[in-house]
Amino acid sequence: MRNSILLLLILSAFSFIIEEEELMQKPKNFPKPTYNFKKNPLKKETIELGRTLFYDPILSRNNTIACSNCHLQYTAFTHVDHALSHGIEDKIGIRNSPALMNLAWQNTFMWDGAINHLDMQSLAPISNPLEMDEKIENVVAKLQKDSKYRKLFYAAYQDSIVTGEHLLKSISQFMLTLVSANSKYDKMKRKELEFSDQEKNGYKLFKKHCNNCHTEPLFTNFQFENNGIGMDTSLKDFGRLRITLNPSDSLKFKVPTLRNIEFSSPYMHDGRFKRLNEVLKHYTTGIKSSKTLANKLKQPINLTPNEKVDLITFLLTLSDKEFLFNPKFGYPK
Amino acid sequence: MIRFCAIIFILIGFSVYLKAQNHNLVLQFNPKFHQEIVQFDEEYYSITEKDSVQFDIFRCYISNIQLLKNGKSVYKEKDSYHLLSFGENPKNEIKIPIDIAFDQIEMQIGIDSLTNVSGAFGGALDPTNGMYWTWQNGYINFKLEGKSTLCNTRNHEFQYHIGGYQFPFSTIQTLKFHTSNPSISIDILLDKFMENLNLSTTNHIMSPSTNAVEIAKSFANSFILETNEK
Numbered sequence: 001m002r003n004s005i006l007l008l009l010i011l012s013a014f015s016f017i018i019e020e021e022e023l024m025q026k027p028k029n030f031p032k033p034t035y036n037f038k039k040n041p042l043k044k045e046t047i048e049l050g051r052t053l054f055y056d057p058i059l060s061r062n063n064t065i066a067c068s069n070c071h072l073q074y075t076a077f078t079h080v081d082h083a084l085s086h087g088i089e090d091k092i093g094i095r096n097s098p099a100l101m102n103l104a105w106q107n108t109f110m111w112d113g114a115i116n117h118l119d120m121q122s123l124a125p126i127s128n129p130l131e132m133d134e135k136i137e138n139v140v141a142k143l144q145k146d147s148k149y150r151k152l153f154y155a156a157y158q159d160s161i162v163t164g165e166h167l168l169k170s171i172s173q174f175m176l177t178l179v180s181a182n183s184k185y186d187k188m189k190r191k192e193l194e195f196s197d198q199e200k201n202g203y204k205l206f207k208k209h210c211n212n213c214h215t216e217p218l219f220t221n222f223q224f225e226n227n228g229i230g231m232d233t234s235l236k237d238f239g240r241l242r243i244t245l246n247p248s249d250s251l252k253f254k255v256p257t258l259r260n261i262e263f264s265s266p267y268m269h270d271g272r273f274k275r276l277n278e279v280l281k282h283y284t285t286g287i288k289s290s291k292t293l294a295n296k297l298k299q300p301i302n303l304t305p306n307e308k309v310d311l312i313t314f315l316l317t318l319s320d321k322e323f324l325f326n327p328k329f330g331y332p333k
Numbered sequence: 334m335i336r337f338c339a340i341i342f343i344l345i346g347f348s349v350y351l352k353a354q355n356h357n358l359v360l361q362f363n364p365k366f367h368q369e370i371v372q373f374d375e376e377y378y379s380i381t382e383k384d385s386v387q388f389d390i391f392r393c394y395i396s397n398i399q400l401l402k403n404g405k406s407v408y409k410e411k412d413s414y415h416l417l418s419f420g421e422n423p424k425n426e427i428k429i430p431i432d433i434a435f436d437q438i439e440m441q442i443g444i445d446s447l448t449n450v451s452g453a454f455g456g457a458l459d460p461t462n463g464m465y466w467t468w469q470n471g472y473i474n475f476k477l478e479g480k481s482t483l484c485n486t487r488n489h490e491f492q493y494h495i496g497g498y499q500f501p502f503s504t505i506q507t508l509k510f511h512t513s514n515p516s517i518s519i520d521i522l523l524d525k526f527m528e529n530l531n532l533s534t535t536n537h538i539m540s541p542s543t544n545a546v547e548i549a550k551s552f553a554n555s556f557i558l559e560t561n562e563k
Contacts, residue, residue, distance in 0.1 A: 039452060114469040119452035123460055123467040137461045164461035168453040243469060245502075245542065 023047060024104070027181035029189045029217050033104035035118060035176060040169045042176065046156040050174030052332050053167070058146070059122075059139055060088055060132035067125065067171075070097040073329050076260035077101065077178065083271025087131035094130075094235060096271035098256060099264040101180040101323065105218050111253045111269040112240045113224060122171045136164055143167070180259050180323035181217075188317070189217070195317070201307075202314025209283070209301050209311075213255045213294070219318065224252040225294045228287035232270050239269070250292050262319045276315060280308050357515050358429040360398075360440075362417055363559070364391060364521045371523055373420030380527050386481040388523070391419040392464060393475035394443050394457070395427065400435035408433050414444065416457040416464060436513045442553055443474030443505035446498040469540065471496050474504050475552060477523075483532035491532060495549050497541025504545055506553035518559035526555040 023042045026033070053059065057066040070085050071077040077100035079085055085093035095111055109115035115124060125131040126139060143149040143162045150160040157166050187193045195203065206214075215221040224240040231237065231251060240249035253269045267273040273282065283301050287293070303311065323329070364371040366378045366386075377385040395415045400408040410429055418424045444458070449471050453460065464473045473496040480489045497504045510517070529551045538545055 036452070116450045116470040117452040120460070120465075120467075120470045123465065123470075127467040136467075137463070140461055163455055164459040165453045165455040168460065172452075244499075 024177045025179040025181060027179065027186065027217075029186060030102075030105065030181060031217075034107055035104040040119065040172060042173055043156065045152075046170050047173045047177055048332065049152045049156045050170035050172065051329075052149075052152060053171050054174050055331050058142055059126055059134060061134040061138075062088065064088060065132050067122070068331070070125075070131070071100050073326075074263070074324055075099070076180070076264045076324065078264045081266075083266045085131065087125075087128070088133045091130040093128070094237060095269050096266060099260060100175060101178050101259060102218055102257065103178065104176045106222060108222070108254065112243050113254055114243055118175060119168045119172045121175075122168055136167075140164060140167060178323075178329055180320040182322040183259065183320040184317040185314075186217075186320070196313075198310050198313045199317055202310035202312070203317075205303065205307055205311045206314050209303075210258075212296055214258045219258040220255045222255065224249060224254055226251040226253075226290065226292045227255075227283075228289070228293050228297050229268055229272065229282060230288035230290070232272065235270055237269065248292060251290060252292060258315060259318045260320055260324065262316050263324060276312050277308065280311065284308075357432040358400075359516045360395075360427040360429075361516075361518045362393075362395075362425045362521060363518065364388075364419055364523050366522075366524045371419070378524070380481075380483070380524065380532075384482045384532075386479060386483075386527060386532075388477070388479040389420070390476055390478040393417045394464065394472065395440050396444055396448075397439075397441045398427070398429065399439045400433055401437040401439065402435050404437075407435055413440075414448070414454075414457045416462055432515075434513065437509060437511050438517065439507060439509050441505055441507050442556070443496070443549070444472040444498070445505060446503065448472075449498040466494075466496065466540070471498055471541065474506075474549065481532050481536075484536040485533060486536055491536040492539065493530075493548060494539045495545050495552065497545055499541070502541035502543070502546055504541070504549035506549055508553060508556050510558050512558060520557050520559050522555040522557065526552055 023044060054067045054071075057063045057069075059066065065088050070079045070087070072080055074080075079097040083096055085095065085097045087093055098111065103109075103118055106118070107116075109118065109121050110124070115121050123136060126134050126136055140162050143153070149162065153162050153166060154160040156170055159166075184193065184195075184199075188195050213221055213223070213225055213227070226239075238250050240252040240254075241247065243249075261267075261276065265274055265276075267276075267279055273279050280303065283297075284303050285300075287297055287300070289298075371378075371388055371391075373388050373391065375387075377387050379385050393416075395417060396413050398410040398413045398415075399406055408431060415427050416424065417427075448454070448458070458472070460467075464476065465471070466473060473494045475493075475495050477491075477493045479491060481491055482489055484491050495504055510519075530548065535544060535548075538548065
C-alpha cells in the first residue's frame with residue numbers, strides 16, 4: 001500500500017514535469033529561467049487566455065490595436081518595416097518595438113529597463129497614449145462584459161471575475177511560452193548538426209568581438225550599454241538616464257538579443273539600420289565617441305570584407321523557423 | 334476517528350468565530366487642516382491668508398503593520414498592504430482581528446521594494462487601483478491632488494504622485510507610535526504638509542526623484558497620534 005502510494009506520487013511528479021515541458025520549452029543549452037513560476041504557475045487554459053488577449057484589440061481605447069500589431073510572430077514578434085512603433089490612430093511612438101522571445105530569462109524590460117517585471121509589462125502599452133491609450137480599469141470592465149472572456153477567465157482561474165492581476169499574469173503566461181531555442185546554432189550546440197567552415201569562422205569572430213555584450217546562449221548579457229550609435233537629435237532619447245537620473249547612464253540601452261536577427265529588422269532602439277551589413281559598418285567604422293561609450297568598443301573592431309560575410313553567416317544561424325512558424329504562438333483559432 | 338475530526342472542526346469553527354468577533358486592533362486615519370477634518374472636493378482652505386487650497390484626491394498605502402512590546406516584535410500582519418482612500422467612498426480604517434498587548438506600533442507608508450519588483454498582485458495591490466506607474470514600473474506610495482491659487486498651472490492644479498523604491502530615490506517611510514491602545518486614531522496634518530511644500534514651484538511630481546524623497550519625508554512627519562488619545 002505504502003509503496004504504491006509512493007509510486008503514484010513519483011509518477012504524478014513526473015507527469016507534472018512532462019506537462020510543464022509541453023507548455024513551455026526548457027532548452028538544455030540554456031540556464032535556469034529567472035521568472036518566478038511559483039507565483040504564476042503555467043497552465044494550459046491560462047496561456048490560452050493570455051494568447052487570446054495578446055491578439056485582441058479590445059485592450060486598446062477604440063478596439064483597433066492589439067499587442068500583435070506591434071509584435072508580429074513572423075518577424076520574431078517585432079514590428080515589420082517601422083523604425084518607430086505605430087500605435088492607435090496611426091500615432092508614431094518614440095522607439096522601435098523589440099523582438100519578443102525567451103522573456104522568462106529576462107529581468108528588466110524596455111530599451112531603458114523602465115519595466116521591472118514581465119507581469120507589469122502590458123500596463124505600459126495599454127496606457128501609452130501613442131500605443132493603445134486605454135485605462136486598465138476600462139479594459140477590465142470591457143472584458144467583464146464579454147461572455148467569451150468570462151468563460152476564458154473561469155477556465156483559467158475558476159473565477160469569472162476579471163481582475164487586473166489575472167489579466168496581467170495571463171498575458172505573461174503566453175509571453176513566457178515564446179521560447180526560441182531551435183536555431184541552427186542551438187542544434188550545433190546540442191550536437192545535432194555541424195557548422196560549415198564559414199559559420200565556424202563567423203562564430204569565432206563573434207566570440208571575439210560581440211559575445212561580451214551579446215552573450216550566448218541568450219545573446220544578451222541584459223546590461224545597459226552605449227554602443228556608440230550616437231543620439232538621433234530629433235528624438236533626444238537618452239535611454240537608461242531617464243530611469244536612474246544618473247549621468248553615467250546617459251545614452252545606454254539594453255543589449256538586445258540577436259536571436260532571429262535576420263527577421264527583426266530594422267535595428268537599434270530607433271530602428272536606424274535596415275540591414276546587418278549596415279550594423280557591421282557601424283561597429284567597424286561608425287562608432288561615435290562619448291563619455292559613456294562602452295569600454296569594449298573604444299578599441300576599433302577591424303574586419304575584412306570576408307570576415308564580415310562570415311560573421312553575418314553566423315548571425316543567420318540564430319534564425320529559428322520553428323519559433324517563427326509555431327502555430328501555438330499564432331493567432332488563436 | 335470521525336468523532337476526533339468533528340471535535341477539531343468545531344474547535345476550528347469556534348476559533349474562526351472568535352476571531353471574527355474581536356476586531357481588536359483598529360487604526361483610523363483622519364486628514365486634517367487646521368484641526369478640522371478635511372472635506373474633499375468642496376471646502377476651501379488657506380495656507381497663508383491670501384491663498385486657497387482644495388483637495389480632490391487623496392490615497393495612500395499603509396503596509397507592514399507590526400506591534401512591539403518592550404522593543405520586541407510581538408505581531409507582524411501577514412500580507413500587510415492597505416490602500417487608504419479619502420473623499421468619495423472613503424476607506425480610512427484598518428481593522429485587524431487580534432488581541433495582543435503591545436506598547437508600540439510600527440507601519441510603513443508605501444510599498445516595499447521587494448513587492449515592487451515581484452510582479453502583479455491582487456487586492457489592495459491590484460494595478461487597477463490607479464496606484465501604479467505604467468511607463469516606469471513602481472507603486473505610487475501616495476497621491477494627493479487638488480487645486481490652489483498658489484499654483485500657476487492649468488486650472489491651478491497640483492498633483493503629487495509620490496513613489497520610487499530604488500536607491501537613491503526610495504520613498505517608503507516608517508512610522509512609529511508609542512501607544513498601548515488598540516483603537517488608534519492617527520491625524521494626517523495636511524496643513525503642515527502643504528506649508529512645507531513650495532506650491533508655486535513644486536506642484537507636479539509624477540516620478541521618482543530627489544524631490545519626491547523630500548516630499549515623502551515631510552509627508553511622514555505629518556502623521557501624528559491624535560492628541561487626546563494618550
